[in-house]
Amino acid sequence: MKAKITLKDIARELEVSISTVSKALKNSEEISRDTKEKIQAFAKLYNYKPNNIAISLKNKRTKNIGVVIPAIVHHFFTTVIRGIEKYANAKGYNVIVCLSEESFDKEVINMEMLANGSIDGFIMSLSSETQQKEDYNHLKEVTEQGIPVVLFDRITNEVDCDKVIIDDQLGAYLATKKLIGQGRKKIALITTDDYLSVSKARTEGYRKALSESDLDVDESRILKLSSMEMDEKSIGDFFDANEVDAVLCVNEIFTVFSMRLVQEKGLSIPEDISFIGFTDGLLSKYANPSLTVVAQHGEKMGEISAQMLIDKVESENEEETFHTKILEPTLVVRDSTIN
Numbered sequence: 001m002k003a004k005i006t007l008k009d010i011a012r013e014l015e016v017s018i019s020t021v022s023k024a025l026k027n028s029e030e031i032s033r034d035t036k037e038k039i040q041a042f043a044k045l046y047n048y049k050p051n052n053i054a055i056s057l058k059n060k061r062t063k064n065i066g067v068v069i070p071a072i073v074h075h076f077f078t079t080v081i082r083g084i085e086k087y088a089n090a091k092g093y094n095v096i097v098c099l100s101e102e103s104f105d106k107e108v109i110n111m112e113m114l115a116n117g118s119i120d121g122f123i124m125s126l127s128s129e130t131q132q133k134e135d136y137n138h139l140k141e142v143t144e145q146g147i148p149v150v151l152f153d154r155i156t157n158e159v160d161c162d163k164v165i166i167d168d169q170l171g172a173y174l175a176t177k178k179l180i181g182q183g184r185k186k187i188a189l190i191t192t193d194d195y196l197s198v199s200k201a202r203t204e205g206y207r208k209a210l211s212e213s214d215l216d217v218d219e220s221r222i223l224k225l226s227s228m229e230m231d232e233k234s235i236g237d238f239f240d241a242n243e244v245d246a247v248l249c250v251n252e253i254f255t256v257f258s259m260r261l262v263q264e265k266g267l268s269i270p271e272d273i274s275f276i277g278f279t280d281g282l283l284s285k286y287a288n289p290s291l292t293v294v295a296q297h298g299e300k301m302g303e304i305s306a307q308m309l310i311d312k313v314e315s316e317n318e319e320e321t322f323h324t325k326i327l328e329p330t331l332v333v334r335d336s337t338i339n
Contacts, residue, residue: 005046006144014042017320022146065309066114067097068107068124070154071228074251075281076298077125080152083302084123091310093120102227104129108138120313121148123305126156128227132195134158148312150305153296154197162308163324164301168198171294171329172205175248175276178292178331180213182338184246184274188221190235190258191250192228199224199250202278206248230254236261246274252283255291259336275336289335297327 007025011018016035024031024039025048031039065088069077085095096114100107107127114122122142130136131154139159143149149161179187187210194200203222210217223238225231230253239261249255255277259269267273269289276292277284284291304325333339 005043005048006141007048007146008144010039010042010046010048014039018144018146019320061120061313062118063092064094064096064119065306066111066119066122067095068100068110068114068122069097070100070102070125070127072099074228074253074279075283076153076251076279076296079281079298080125080302080305083299083304084306085302086299087303087306088310091306093306093310100127100130102128102229104133104135111138111142115142115147121150121309123150123152123309125152126154126197128154128192128196131156131197132193134195148309150309150312152301152305156197160320160322162312162322164305164308164327165324166296166301166327166329168201168329169205169208171278171296171331172202172248173209174205174329174331175292175294176206176209177213178333178337179246179248179274179276180209180215182246182270182274185215186218186221186244187215187246187248188223188238188242188244189248189250190223190225190238190254192225194224196228202248202250225254230257232257239265244273247276249275249277252277252279252281252291252293255293255336256283256287259287259289259291269336270338274338276331280332284332284334287336292334292337293332295330295332297330301327 007018007021011021020031021039024036025043067084071077081097088095098110100110104127107130136156136158139149143159143161151161152164155163155165176187189206191203192199207217221242221244225234235258247258249258255275259275262273269275278294280293280295284293
């Protein structure tokens with residue numbers, strides 16, 4: 001039995017681009033007769049079969065973009081979608097949004113459903129379960145078929161595709177340095193396990209800022225939750241067990257909840273304890289006191305993601321090149337820290 005091969009395998013063996021292989025197998029007139037015959041013969045010899053996810057994608061452009069995000073409750077993802085739609089609609093593209101709800105299985109199902117619905121490419125932020133499992137075969141299968149994918153925010157280097165991220169390490173570093181500059185020495189971090197790419201980078205930035213300031217990294221002041229979902233008990237137990245004078249949280253929901261907890265204990269913000277969170281959403285602006293945040297510029301991230309995808313869809317260039325765009329975070333100072 002001959003081994004199963006992919007478009008990428010054929011392209012590598014015959015020293016042509018994936019796009020050339022894809023077009024040759026579709027009998028495109030853009031490819032010379034000799035090249036088509038060589039590619040088709042090689043594919044037949046090795047019993048090449050298109051994968052199930054990408055098989056239903058049409059040869060022509062559909063002007064539809066599939067977007068898969070982990071959650072809709074976080075302000076950040078709503079702003080990314082706004083940015084994607086803003087750019088895509090201006091270019092005549094429709095946007096179809098699906099939620100993975102942090103589930104690997106649902107992420108795969110969403111990709112299959114969107115492919116069956118006929119789209120030109122995917123813009124995605126990986127679910128927590130996908131990053132935890134480190135299983136990216138569903139993404140690799142799509143990219144190997146020449147279907148463009150752009151990953152944003154939560155990404156993996158295991159997949160060759162365009163990516164758009166913010167410098168999460170720098171964001172956490174700037175936030176922690178801000179707290180240190182106010183004389184805070186017992187700075188806590190509320191984050192998630194390191195399998196989430198954004199949480200790992202933010203933890204690294206927090207540690208770097210403390211080390212550079214000759215402050216010990218006290219592991220008891222780092223709370224790592226299992227996911228981005230709210231865990232009221234764990235956060236409550238954390239504040240019961242630790243004395244801190246500042247807190248950096250991986251998102252604004254954790255931050256606002258934590259602020260309420262310490263206020264219920266009779267502490268004043270920011271006099272007794274300062275807070276900084278990630279994401280500049282409505283919760284941050286209207287919290288009491290208003291929340292200092294690391295702004296992630298979600299709308300800009302969405303616009304760039306859509307631009308990168310549409311450029312790939314419409315490109316006639318057969319050379320496979322991928323880029324990672326890194327945005328710089330901004331610290332928005334409000335009343336939860338001493339100005």
